[in-house]
Amino acid sequence: xxxxxxxxxxxxxxxxxxxxxxxxxxxxxxxxxxxxxxxxxxxxxxxxxxxxxxxxxxxxxxxxxxxxxxxxxxxxxxxxxxxxxxxxxxxxxxxxxxxxxxxxxxxxxxxxxxxxxxxxxxxxxxxxxxxxxxxxxxxxxxxxxxxxxxxxxxxxxxxxxxxxxxxxxxxxxxxxxxxxxxxxxxxxxxxxxxxxxxxxxxxxxxxxxxxxxxxxxxxxxxxxxxxxxxxxxxxxxxxxxxxxxxxxxxxxxxxxxxxxxxxxxxxxxxxxxxxxxxxxxxxxxxxxxxxxxxxxxxxxxxxxxxxxxxxxxxxxxxxxxxxxxxxxxxxxxxxxxxxxxxxxxxxxxxxxxxxxxxxxxxxxxxxxxxxxxxxxxxxxxxxxxxx
Numbered sequence: 001x002x003x004x005x006x007x008x009x010x011x012x013x014x015x016x017x018x019x020x021x022x023x024x025x026x027x028x029x030x031x032x033x034x035x036x037x038x039x040x041x042x043x044x045x046x047x048x049x050x051x052x053x054x055x056x057x058x059x060x061x062x063x064x065x066x067x068x069x070x071x072x073x074x075x076x077x078x079x080x081x082x083x084x085x086x087x088x089x090x091x092x093x094x095x096x097x098x099x100x101x102x103x104x105x106x107x108x109x110x111x112x113x114x115x116x117x118x119x120x121x122x123x124x125x126x127x128x129x130x131x132x133x134x135x136x137x138x139x140x141x142x143x144x145x146x147x148x149x150x151x152x153x154x155x156x157x158x159x160x161x162x163x164x165x166x167x168x169x170x171x172x173x174x175x176x177x178x179x180x181x182x183x184x185x186x187x188x189x190x191x192x193x194x195x196x197x198x199x200x201x202x203x204x205x206x207x208x209x210x211x212x213x214x215x216x217x218x219x220x221x222x223x224x225x226x227x228x229x230x231x232x233x234x235x236x237x238x239x240x241x242x243x244x245x246x247x248x249x250x251x252x253x254x255x256x257x258x259x260x261x262x263x264x265x266x267x268x269x270x271x272x273x274x275x276x277x278x279x280x281x282x283x284x285x286x287x288x289x290x291x292x293x294x295x296x297x298x299x300x301x302x303x304x305x306x307x308x309x310x311x312x313x314x315x316x317x318x319x320x321x322x323x324x325x326x327x328x329x330x331x332x333x334x335x336x337x338x339x340x341x342x343x344x345x346x347x348x349x350x351x352x353x354x355x356x357x358x359x360x361x362x363x364x365x366x367x368x369x370x371x372x373x374x375x376x377x378x379x380x381x382x383x384x385x386x387x
Contacts, residue, residue: 028332032349035339042345043377046240047368054242058273061280071272074261078275082235083246085282090231091222092248096258097275099266101208101245102133104232107260108247109169110141112202112230114256118168122148122160126178127171128206140264148172152179152311156188157195170196172228173206175213180311180321180362186217193227203227208234208245212317215290229253235274238289238318238366239281244274288367292318295374296365302378307386319364324385326359328352334384346380359385 042048049057062078071077079097087095098104106129113119123129125147129137137143146163148155148170155172172192175181184192196203205228207213214221225231230249235241247257261267296318300310309323331350339345353360369377 025329028329028336032332032336032339035336036345038343039339039345040343041368043369043372043380044348044364044366045368046366054277058242058277058280062272062276065276065279067272067276070270071275073269074258074267074271078272078279082275082278082282085279086233086246086248089221089282090225090233090248091220092225092231092250094251094254095246095248096254096261097271097278098245098247098261099243099268099271099274101128101206101232101234102136103261103264103266104245104247104257105129105171105204105206106137106141107257107264108204108230108232108249108253109137109143109171110260111253111256112204113141113143113168116168116202118166120144120146120167122146122163122167122170122201124149124155124171124173124176124179126152126176127173128177128208129171131178143168152176152182154179154182154184154188155192156184157191160192160195160199160201165199167199167201169202169204171204171206173208174210174224175317175319177209177319181209181212181315181317181319182312183213183216183316186219189217189227196229202229204229205231207231209237209317209319211286212238212289212292212319215293216316235278235281238292239278239285240366241277241281242274244271244278246278285367288370289318291370292365295369296320296363299363299365299369299374299378302375303381306378306382308382318366319362321360321362322381323353323355323358323360324350325357326350326385328359330387331359331385334387338380338384342380344380346377347384350385 067078069077071079074097083095083097109121119142121143123145148159154176160170175183193203210233230247230253232245232247235244247254297314300313300315300320303310303322311321311323328350348361350359350361
């Protein structure tokens with residue numbers, strides 16, 4: 001059962017930046033999807049592009065980057081270049097390209113746990129590994145998870161010290177996406193790093209959105225990554241690559257992770273298309289992360305003025321949660337009418353919040369958002385949510 005309805009009545013779908021949204025009634029779901037496809041403007045996530053447009057852009061990027069050879073099983077070419085760029089950006093000795101972040105992180109934790117001789121991993125209970133990977137980390141690698149934090153809070157040194165000895169590794173998520181993209185203060189992050197080193201616990205960072213997080217601390221990426229032993233970064237989220245991730249850390253750790261990449265089927269014959277679009281994203285979008293975050297803060301302030309609630313307030317990154325009093329079904333109907341009338345999709349779907357009578361959605365500002373006045377977008381959202 002979901003929200004008191006049968007499994008047949010409720011369908012869950014992944015709507016990217018908007019998170020997991022329950023769309024009740026198949027007919028309404030189809031209408032919403034059709035209206036979304038017909039919209040000329042989508043404010044959040046990335047601008048809509050056809051496969052042909054994306055592939056043409058990738059070809060142009062390959063020319064602009066002067067790439068003349070393919071990678072072969074993740075060696076040479078664009079893959080070697082993106083690995084070198086990430087290692088330099090993060091100030092790490094080495095980096096390895098992976099087709100997915102799930103694979104990269106499981107490989108990293110497996111290497112650290114094999115080295116320490118313990119399968120116990122300290123991890124936030126809201127971590128992607130626990131919430132969105134179908135129990136894969138435990139089933140595939142035998143990890144045993146201790147909750148470093150519970151709920152929408154960031155980890156501290158005291159949280160790590162409170163766990164019993166014998167940890168194989170600790171993982172922090174920067175930012176904690178399911179908590180509203182929360183980030184710790186610089187002092188708290190530094191203290192946590194010092195505690196991990198003092199305890200002899202390898203500290204790994206889920207940096208899927210580290211590019212978007214950097215403006216919050218206003219520190220160089222290498223200084224941020226210097227607080228952890230290894231870090232995974234994603235290329236398809238804020239950087240808008242086709243797919244792909246990288247794991248950065250000590251050279252011997254990264255070399256072992258490459259072995260796990262082969263074991264898990266990730267060393268594909270060609271990874272060049274993913275690496276090319278990752279390189280393009282680093283060049284074109286990484287410099288704009290501060291703009292995305294500033295726009296998100298402006299929108300959050302406008303939404304607050306209209307009676308909605310942002311979390312965190314102000315947002316730590318370009319992504320945050322919005323809460324309001326309301327009913328998901330009624331909001332879905334109003335959103336459908338708005339999109340059909342205006343040909344604009346001003347927000348993602350809304351789901352029931354943990355607090356009865358409230359709804360929540362996730363907002364992520366990228367290039368598409370910057371084309372709009374935050375005050376206008378806030379007015380559109382308030383019209384749909386508050387009626």
